[in-house]
Amino acid sequence: MNDALKNKILLAHGGGGRLTNNLITSRILPKFGNEILAELQDSASIELDSASVCFTTDSYTVKPLFFNGGDIGKLAVCGTINDLAVAGAKPVALSLSLIIEEGFGLDVLDKILASAAKAASEAGVCIVTGDTKVVETGAADGIFINTSGLGTKLPGTNLSFAQIEPGDKIIINGTIGDHGMTIMSQREGIKFESLLKSDCASVAPLTCKILENPDGFKFMRDPTRGGLSATLNEITAATGHSMKLIENNIPVNPSVQAAADMLGFDLLNIANEGKVVIVTAPDTADKVLDLCKTHPLGTDAAIIGQIVASEDMPIVEVITKVGGSRIVQMPYGREFPRIC
Amino acid sequence: MLNRIYKAHKQMDAACEKLGRQINIMEVCGTHTVAIFRNGLRPTLPAGLKMLSGPGCPVCVTDQGFIDITLELAQRKDCIVATYGDMVRVPGKTGSLETMHAPNVKIVLSSSDALALARDNPEKTVVFIAVGFETTAPATAVAVREADIEGIENFCILGGHKLVVPAMEALVGAKNHKIDAFLCPGHVSVIIGSNAFAPIVEHFSRPCVVAGFEPMQVIEGIAGICRQLADGAARIESIYQAVVTPGGNKTAQKIIEEYFEPADGLWRGLGSIGKSTLQLKAEYSRFDALKRFEIEEVPGEELSGCRCGEVLCGLIDTPECALFEKECTPDNPVGPCMVSSEGACAAWYKYGRKRKRNL
Numbered sequence: 001m002n003d004a005l006k007n008k009i010l011l012a013h014g015g016g017g018r019l020t021n022n023l024i025t026s027r028i029l030p031k032f033g034n035e036i037l038a039e040l041q042d043s044a045s046i047e048l049d050s051a052s053v054c055f056t057t058d059s060y061t062v063k064p065l066f067f068n069g070g071d072i073g074k075l076a077v078c079g080t081i082n083d084l085a086v087a088g089a090k091p092v093a094l095s096l097s098l099i100i101e102e103g104f105g106l107d108v109l110d111k112i113l114a115s116a117a118k119a120a121s122e123a124g125v126c127i128v129t130g131d132t133k134v135v136e137t138g139a140a141d142g143i144f145i146n147t148s149g150l151g152t153k154l155p156g157t158n159l160s161f162a163q164i165e166p167g168d169k170i171i172i173n174g175t176i177g178d179h180g181m182t183i184m185s186q187r188e189g190i191k192f193e194s195l196l197k198s199d200c201a202s203v204a205p206l207t208c209k210i211l212e213n214p215d216g217f218k219f220m221r222d223p224t225r226g227g228l229s230a231t232l233n234e235i236t237a238a239t240g241h242s243m244k245l246i247e248n249n250i251p252v253n254p255s256v257q258a259a260a261d262m263l264g265f266d267l268l269n270i271a272n273e274g275k276v277v278i279v280t281a282p283d284t285a286d287k288v289l290d291l292c293k294t295h296p297l298g299t300d301a302a303i304i305g306q307i308v309a310s311e312d313m314p315i316v317e318v319i320t321k322v323g324g325s326r327i328v329q330m331p332y333g334r335e336f337p338r339i340c
Numbered sequence: 341m342l343n344r345i346y347k348a349h350k351q352m353d354a355a356c357e358k359l360g361r362q363i364n365i366m367e368v369c370g371t372h373t374v375a376i377f378r379n380g381l382r383p384t385l386p387a388g389l390k391m392l393s394g395p396g397c398p399v400c401v402t403d404q405g406f407i408d409i410t411l412e413l414a415q416r417k418d419c420i421v422a423t424y425g426d427m428v429r430v431p432g433k434t435g436s437l438e439t440m441h442a443p444n445v446k447i448v449l450s451s452s453d454a455l456a457l458a459r460d461n462p463e464k465t466v467v468f469i470a471v472g473f474e475t476t477a478p479a480t481a482v483a484v485r486e487a488d489i490e491g492i493e494n495f496c497i498l499g500g501h502k503l504v505v506p507a508m509e510a511l512v513g514a515k516n517h518k519i520d521a522f523l524c525p526g527h528v529s530v531i532i533g534s535n536a537f538a539p540i541v542e543h544f545s546r547p548c549v550v551a552g553f554e555p556m557q558v559i560e561g562i563a564g565i566c567r568q569l570a571d572g573a574a575r576i577e578s579i580y581q582a583v584v585t586p587g588g589n590k591t592a593q594k595i596i597e598e599y600f601e602p603a604d605g606l607w608r609g610l611g612s613i614g615k616s617t618l619q620l621k622a623e624y625s626r627f628d629a630l631k632r633f634e635i636e637e638v639p640g641e642e643l644s645g646c647r648c649g650e651v652l653c654g655l656i657d658t659p660e661c662a663l664f665e666k667e668c669t670p671d672n673p674v675g676p677c678m679v680s681s682e683g684a685c686a687a688w689y690k691y692g693r694k695r696k697r698n699l
Binding site for chain 2: 264268336338
């Protein structure tokens with residue numbers, strides 16, 4: 001084989017033959033080693049300890065592939081675990097599917113897989129099945145990853161929009177916008193990137209801890225794309241209730257705020273990857289907040305507002321730091337830096 | 341902070357009471373417009389004090405004809421159109437740069453990114469859509485200088501840079517204006533210096549206060565204007581002294597002067613204003629996309645029913661436009677003020693309105 005190609009992904013790595021087999025047995029299995037995956041069956045067989053399961057899927061196409069605080073491998077594992085966690089489930093097993101562009105460096109792939117394996121192992125979740133496809137140069141941007149996840153519902157949890165009512169408190173487990181601003185500044189080559197670090201993390205340890213006693217606990221969601229604005233607007237749209245937030249209470253990292261101000265972004269619209277929005281009954285809010293604050297994933301947690309009855313249409317309103325008020329909209333979906 | 345807010349509000353109240361009529365203050369800059377809305381300041385101001393959004397959003401003041409030229413260039417197979425992101429959604433005659441899905445439209449953060457595209461794509465001509473006020477003009481000049489020195493001949497600019505003060509003069513020189521004073525833009529003032537607003541106070545007796553974009557700066561800037569109005573004064577004041585000097589940034593001014601000269605130019609809503617835009621000097625005209633592609637810039641036709649022009653002149657508030665929230669929304673913008681993140685209509689939509697069931 002040509003030396004230049006020796007350390008690259010070739011189309012044959014996805015062809016189902018010897019190269020595919022080599023890739024799986026020499027690079028993938030050793031990293032995710034567990035009995036179920038090692039059987040290399042067409043489907044993984046898993047024993048679950050509950051009849052009530054949660055199932056989710058997500059695809060990851062982040063650019064750059066490596067960023068301060070994480071990479072696409074860690075993100076693909078944590079993101080799907082978080083979707084299970086906020087549904088009130090204990091994550092059990094994941095699938096991991098790779099779509100790799102021809103010519104992708106095997107050393108880079110190794111780093112991504114090692115990072116995914118570490119994130120899964122830290123969260124106590126097994127990667128039990130997977131797939132690898134290789135597409136021609138230009139048909140993908142380096143690597144895309146899809147993960148699906150299976151979790152068992154924690155006993156006594158009943159999280160749903162229907163439970164939310166006026167008076168309920170809204171909690172977030174830490175600072176907002178860290179992931180999105182890190183990605184954007186790294187992508188645009190803006191020099192304050194070293195100060196910014198993605199919050200990419202699995203929130204399952206925190207949510208499972210809180211749900212040991214689910215009384216008064218009503219709803220959770222991870223404010224990823226579209227940020228806090230999107231998540232809060234989804235809640236108001238689904239419940240018909242409104243929301244009042246206190247801007248002063250929303251935790252923000254000053255460097256992240258500075259980056260957002262420079263580019264003209266509203267941090268409420270910026271993505272998070274290790275955050276969870278919790279809606280809880282007023283009398284259990286302080287208890288949940290304390291639980292968060294004593295957990296490493298929630299040291300900066302805060303009660304940021306509450307559910308209120310709608311006057312007309314459901315809205316999310318913020319009382320600003322200087323005592324003004326404004327509404328928070330569902331973001332358009334694509335933020336552009338301002339010009340001057 | 342509460343004490344400062346309280347004090348500022350007392351000064352605003354005092355001015356309103358003393359003048360006994362509505363006070364209209366124009367915030368010139370789009371970043372101020374967004375800061376005012378995002379911090380929810382409008383509802384906290386005295387009933388007799390009104391903020392008017394001005395022509396300081398670069399995308400919004402760009403004439404329709406210029407937008408149509410960008411679309412024309414994007415259709416050329418021999419070009420790469422390098423543009424600030426805010427421009428891609430502005431509708432022209434045949435859609436927008438975004439809806440065209442043209443693979444040769446590239447979003448850049450700066451003129452140097454556009455120049456890098458030219459270096460990387462020698463077989464194409466990269467046209468940088470050079471919009472913005474005195475803030476972005478120096479960077480465009482630097483890119484032209486680099487292209488000139490390095491001999492990067494496949495780079496040119498579609499020049500849309502505008503000057504703030506001539507537009508302010510045009511506004512207060514018009515018969516039907518209702519502007520009592522200006523909250524002057526912090527960023528632009530860093531470059532041009534606070535003294536640049538002298539014509540406004542000297543010829544038109546309108547107070548000019550330069551402020552930054554933190555909510556306290558905006559509040560105290562408005563209070564400073566109110567103090568002047570109550571005293572019947574019209575001075576230049578800067579409460580953004582940490583970064584704005586009276587003379588501005590001489591290096592930036594020098595490079596603008598080296599590569600550009602003031603020329604008459606078209607503004608949306610304001611029409612043609614004398615010596616209000618920046619045009620490449622004759623010796624650099626080979627970097628001028630209009631000359632290179634032999635395109636003539638003609639005033640574009642205003643979009644039907646769109647009142648962005650009146651919004652930019654402070655003549656109406658966005659909700660007075662019949663298209664607002666109906667035909668014109670951020671998802672389906674009709675006019676540029678709904679497109680730009682700094683546009684007044686986008687700010688009204690995003691932060692200002694209370695949704696009603698009947699909409």
